[in-house]
Amino acid sequence: MPAEYREVSFIIHPLEPAREILIAELSLLPYDSFLETERGLKAYIKEADFSEDAIRNLHVLALQESQINFQTRIIPEENWNANWEAQFDPILVDDKCSVRAPFHKPKEVAYDIEIMPKMSFGTGHHETTFLMIRQMLQMEFSSKNVLDMGTGTGVLAILACKMGARKVRAIDIDEWSYTNALENAERNHCEGIRIEQGDTTLLGIGDGYDIILAN
Template sequence: MKYLKLVIQIADEYQESLIAELFDMDFDGFEQRDDQIITYIQKEHFGISDREHIDMLLAAYPGDGFIESEEVVADQNWNQQWEETIKAQTIGRFFIKPTWSQEVVPQDKILLEIDPKMSFGTGYHETTRLILELLPNVISDDDFVIDAGTGTGILSIAAIKLGARHAFAFDIDEWSISNTEENILLNNVNHHIKVEKGSSEVISEKNTADVVLANIERNTILDIFSDLDAALKEGGTLVLSGLLEKDKASIKSVLKEKYQIIAIPQENEWIAIQAKKAES
């Protein structure tokens, strides 16, 4: 069977969004390398209109995105190849592994068993790691947590395993919703997490969350900030990520009137912001 291998040049912060689009176009397997996505599609399923559609998608992102293509003859399971690149890892108090990993969970770590449909939310990205490292100091027993842009559900699952009572997770992508539902079952926390497709308009409970988590890019955070703020009760904790160091000033300006910034950890060019909502 003949495949086309595509190498797409795109900045790291935009890769998850583009992968979701390519997934819907029947691409098989995704590998992320710095500022590149490598993916495959059966040659017979890729036409001129598909190439034009990808060019249009890339035009919506900053930079000089380009595509290199190469025909390959193979009888391979590209998703299996990609799965083999996902290894178990320790992040703070958590040990994260896919179900196909045979690695033993260290005795002092909390297991998060995550099978990703695509590569976002595995814990490999800096933004996910930054929040996971903050969570043990954020979550208290019996907390109600809102997880905006849940991805694979990893943050909601981690919060419940740290003692939170209930989590409400939402995402605009259908693949994320189905993947989150699968992962909460894997971790036996399905009775504690509600998942819904949509953006912040699906938040029905106001001023009730003890913790709001949002691992989303800056523009989306700014767009839905008023809804996230309305959902968080006074004295509650807001944790934001998906942010670059250059985003710090714009996010701090939104937080300054109601929030006290507790911590801004950084890994490479990525940051997270932990802030406490003021009490009147």
């Protein structure tokens, strides 16, 4: 029988830093994907793996500095892609860079980036990612040696590659992000990006970078 998914919609006030903490905690559970919204977060998990008790036991819900409410609904598997496509809108940064999913039409811009985010952080919808892209568009990456620390989906590393960086190294401690970044780099014909799973211990003494990205 087709698997069903559970959508968990979180309303968060104030948004940060509670949303980032929530994503970090949910990443330890078997959720398939996250979608950041204007008011909070939507998380998706197979119905067979869903536990409301696991959500209620999240430490972030006990924070006095924020208020988090949630509700859930079941999504039949046949509606999964349509539901995801309907909610993941492409973004455009300064008419120069487009970040979109594979089911969106390409934009005629200088840098068109195709991302399938899954559970990884970095679609451009998050304000810090958007601002990082905007700042990068004002910089010179041609022939530069670039490090993207905490790469998530790999979107910033991919942009650096498309902007002409000589070398790009992308690191993330999360296994899901590592795998997703590899897939997205290949999707954007940026297979030359050196993508690794780990933390700062991977950086050696004497490693030199012209530009370091940390989102």
